[in-house]
Amino acid sequence: MEVRTFEGGAHIPHYKNYTEDKPIEKMSAPAEVIIPLLQHSGASCKPLVKEGDKVKIGQKIGDSDEFFSAPVHASISGTVKAVEPRTVPTGGKEDCVVIEADDGPQEFEMKQVRDPDSVSVEEYRKCVREGGVAGMGGAGLPTHVQTSPRQPVDTLLLNGAECEPFLTCDHRLMVEKAEELVKGAELMMKSIGASKVLMGIEVNKPDAIEAVSEKIKNRKDMEVIPLEVKYPQGFKSHLIKAATGRDVPRGARSADLGCIVRNVGTTVAAYEATVHDKPLIERIVTVSGPKVPKPGNYIIKIGTPLEHIIEQCGIRDLEGTKVVMGGPMTGLAQSELNVPLVKSTTGVVVLPPEMVREEMTYMNCVRCGKCVEHCPMLLYPNEISICAEAGMHEEALEWDIMDCIECGICAYICPSARPIVHLVQRAKPEVEKLQKR
Amino acid sequence: MTKLTYTPPPHLKAEDSVSKAMLDVIIALLPVTIFAILYYRGSALLTIVVCLIAAALTEVAFRKAFNKKPSLNDFSALLTGLLVALCLPPAVDWWIAALATFIGVGIGKELVGGLGLNRFNPALLGRVSVFLIPSLFYSLRPLFQDAGIYAGGVDAVTQGTPLAMSHQGADMSILQLLAWNDGGALVEVSPLMVIIGGAYLLYRGHISWRIPATMIATVFVLSILFMENPVNQILLGGVMLGAFFMATDWVTSPITDKGKIIFGIVIGVLVIVFRFLTPAVEGVAFAILIMNAFVPLIEKMTKRPSFSEPKATAATAGKGTAAAR
Numbered sequence: 027m028e029v030r031t032f033e034g035g036a037h038i039p040h041y042k043n044y045t046e047d048k049p050i051e052k053m054s055a056p057a058e059v060i061i062p063l064l065q066h067s068g069a070s071c072k073p074l075v076k077e078g079d080k081v082k083i084g085q086k087i088g089d090s091d092e093f094f095s096a097p098v099h100a101s102i103s104g105t106v107k108a109v110e111p112r113t114v115p116t117g118g119k120e121d122c123v124v125i126e127a128d129d130g131p132q133e134f135e136m137k138q139v140r141d142p143d144s145v146s147v148e149e150y151r152k153c154v155r156e157g158g159v160a161g162m163g164g165a166g167l168p169t170h171v172q173t174s175p176r177q178p179v180d181t182l183l184l185n186g187a188e189c190e191p192f193l194t195c196d197h198r199l200m201v202e203k204a205e206e207l208v209k210g211a212e213l214m215m216k217s218i219g220a221s222k223v224l225m226g227i228e229v230n231k232p233d234a235i236e237a238v239s240e241k242i243k244n245r246k247d248m249e250v251i252p253l254e255v256k257y258p259q260g261f262k263s264h265l266i267k268a269a270t271g272r273d274v275p276r277g278a279r280s281a282d283l284g285c286i287v288r289n290v291g292t293t294v295a296a297y298e299a300t301v302h303d304k305p306l307i308e309r310i311v312t313v314s315g316p317k318v319p320k321p322g323n324y325i326i327k328i329g330t331p332l333e334h335i336i337e338q339c340g341i342r343d344l345e346g347t348k349v350v351m352g353g354p355m356t357g358l359a360q361s362e363l364n365v366p367l368v369k370s371t372t373g374v375v376v377l378p379p380e381m382v383r384e385e386m387t388y389m390n391c392v393r394c395g396k397c398v399e400h401c402p403m404l405l406y407p408n409e410i411s412i413c414a415e416a417g418m419h420e421e422a423l424e425w426d427i428m429d430c431i432e433c434g435i436c437a438y439i440c441p442s443a444r445p446i447v448h449l450v451q452r453a454k455p456e457v458e459k460l461q462k463r
Numbered sequence: 464m465t466k467l468t469y470t471p472p473p474h475l476k477a478e479d480s481v482s483k484a485m486l487d488v489i490i491a492l493l494p495v496t497i498f499a500i501l502y503y504r505g506s507a508l509l510t511i512v513v514c515l516i517a518a519a520l521t522e523v524a525f526r527k528a529f530n531k532k533p534s535l536n537d538f539s540a541l542l543t544g545l546l547v548a549l550c551l552p553p554a555v556d557w558w559i560a561a562l563a564t565f566i567g568v569g570i571g572k573e574l575v576g577g578l579g580l581n582r583f584n585p586a587l588l589g590r591v592s593v594f595l596i597p598s599l600f601y602s603l604r605p606l607f608q609d610a611g612i613y614a615g616g617v618d619a620v621t622q623g624t625p626l627a628m629s630h631q632g633a634d635m636s637i638l639q640l641l642a643w644n645d646g647g648a649l650v651e652v653s654p655l656m657v658i659i660g661g662a663y664l665l666y667r668g669h670i671s672w673r674i675p676a677t678m679i680a681t682v683f684v685l686s687i688l689f690m691e692n693p694v695n696q697i698l699l700g701g702v703m704l705g706a707f708f709m710a711t712d713w714v715t716s717p718i719t720d721k722g723k724i725i726f727g728i729v730i731g732v733l734v735i736v737f738r739f740l741t742p743a744v745e746g747v748a749f750a751i752l753i754m755n756a757f758v759p760l761i762e763k764m765t766k767r768p769s770f771s772e773p774k775a776t777a778a779t780a781g782k783g784t785a786a787a788r
Binding site for chain 2: 033034038039191263267273274275276344345346347348349350354355356357358359360361362363375377381382389390391392393394395396398402403404405406408426429432434435437438439440441442443445447448451
């Protein structure tokens with residue numbers, strides 16, 4: 027088996043053993059959901075409901091006229107308790123629709139409303155837009171934005187790399203929903219006008235590779251690309267480089283590369299939105315951590331408060347732990363437990379005190395070169411971090427700070443424990459101002 | 464309410480730390496250190512102990528003066544002390560050893576901002592300073608003679624070393640070269656032990672092969688051109704210690720792969736220049752210190768293009784396909 031990859035990167039312990047064999051399971055519905063009107067990059071939705079309104083599961087509760095926006099839907103049936111700003115996983119506040127459950131139906135009824143083999147491209151695009159489908163791999167753009175590219179692309183690249191430690195939600199989806207994935211890929215391929223589908227999967231998921239390969243064995247237009255287990259293999263640019271060999275110059279658009287990358291979960295969600303008219307109201311989330319009593323891959327409703335998830339997984343004591351939404355390399359640590367799950371939340375990882383990287387005093391860069399050796403963008407994180415720290419933005423730009431994808435390898439590996447990613451994030455807006463001048 | 468830790472990503476941290484790495488370098492120096500103590504006994508032990516104590520005291524004092532927390536637990540001061548000791552001859556006066564260490568740790572490192580901010584290798588800076596100071600004392604001797612100050616320590620660095628003997632044409636077997644040499648610095652007692660330490664550093668991933676390999680190879684090849692015995696030239700003097708422990712110092716060597724190769728080659732060339740084209744017997748320390756100054760320039764020159772850097776050939780090829788469509 028030919029295994030492909032990219033230059034640089036690091037082998038980080040992947041801690042996937044806690045959940046990789048756990049079948050997808052439904053988590054009970056919470057008593058209350060908090061649904062942010064903005065869950066991705068783009069424009070915020072306007073609420074379509076107000077306090078006191080009765081809503082039914084799947085009902086559209088927020089929408090926008092902007093192109094870069096995806097509608098949001100009620101993930102439970104109940105009464106709108108409030109439309110107000112609430113804390114979201116990014117740490118900021120967003121307008122949210124808060125719904126209190128009633129005794130109406132709390133599960134979406136799945137019935138086929140369209141035939142996947144005969145549905146038209148226009149209909150598919152409309153369903154993806156109306157279903158509020160947005161990127162589910164972490165970054166998250168409204169999906170319809172890229173289902174109708176103005177320039178033709180030849181390849182649809184499905185991202186099943188799942189390189190973040192602990193996360194196994196895409197892994198389980200590929201194993202258990204290979205059928206829907208392949209059908210969804212076909213719809214997506216037609217919609218973007220591509221002629222082939224490549225599915226990049228890291229080789230630490232042999233059962234996923236097997237399941238998907240089995241479904242596409244008679245197809246000439248689809249191919250599984252086994253990828254080396256290396257972080258950050260699942261980042262878009264590195265997946266493109268590894269799977270197609272194409273370079274990804276800065277500022278390049280998908281059309282320039284002839285390639286559109288989609289997360290496997292998004293592909294299935296778009297399929298369900300089309301065939302079952304099911305909006306994106308729930309998703310598979312990996313809840314994991316070395317001390318989590320009931321780790322697993324759960325189907326959880328969008329808007330479910332973190333508290334409910336923690337409780338359902340049997341976690342009693344959170345003292346000194348770190349609760350991360352997303353993977354531990356790029357995900358965000360949460361300071362409170364009433365934040366909601368959003369469309370792009372891949373996981374909830376609870377790190378026990380002994381694994382928590384304290385707010386530590388870090389040292390000068392000793393120029394050991396480990397960050398340079400492993401940087402997947404082939405940058406010099408050492409120089410960048412020194413410039414960023416000292417506010418030398420022009421020099422930081424010369425060292426290509428804007429190319430940094432903030433994958434976190436440098437900070438992970440730094441023997442001086444320098445918070446390189448944090449320094450970069452802080453400096454980027456300043457450098458951007460400098461660029462515009 | 465439970466307190467959650469809220470810090471920016473990434474939330475995982477590798478085990479690597481500066482202290483662990485420094486400790487590893489000290490471990491790598493143990494074979495040659497033990498060998499030197501066994502061979503020279505008390506004089507070597509005294510020099511080493513004096514340097515370690517001087518290093519610790521200097522660092523604590525300087526950091527106190529700068530209102531910084533003591534950082535002895537990162538082992539970098541002790542490492543510098545040990546390296547200084549190994550560069551000195553066993554019969555050196557204890558105060559010269561202490562002075563060399565003081566200059567290395569205090570002026571070479573702490574005064575310029577501490578570990579990471581020093582441009583020159585602290586141990587070599589300390590060693591070279593006491594090499595130069597005696598001649599300074601000599602020129603100033605008329606001033607001191609009346610005061611009765613002893614301008615000593617000269618003997619320490621002018622005694623016959625194996626390298627000097629080799630210059631004079633003395634023959635030595637390879638085994639003798641590898642195992643023990645009388646005279647010269649402590650570390651010259653056994654290049655083999657230094658190589659074992661270097662191999663450990665390579666195995667642990669603390670250094671790259673690029674600097675030692677290119678530096679040693681350059682000395683070897685150029686020695687042949689100068690009609691000298693190349694094996695003698697790489698095993699005698701400070702070549703092995705310089706190649707594995709000094710030129711590879713993280714802080715004072717280039718970070719780029721190509722830069723490391725250039726750095727190693729030029730140091731090798733300079734070593735040969737000092738040995739064969741100047742009256743100096745040894746030049747490893749000077750060669751490395753000179754090249755330390757060029758590190759920022761070398762790095763700028765050898766910067767690799769970013770992953771996102773548009774590639775000229777790829778761009779034109781891309782346009783070609785687009786036009787064909």
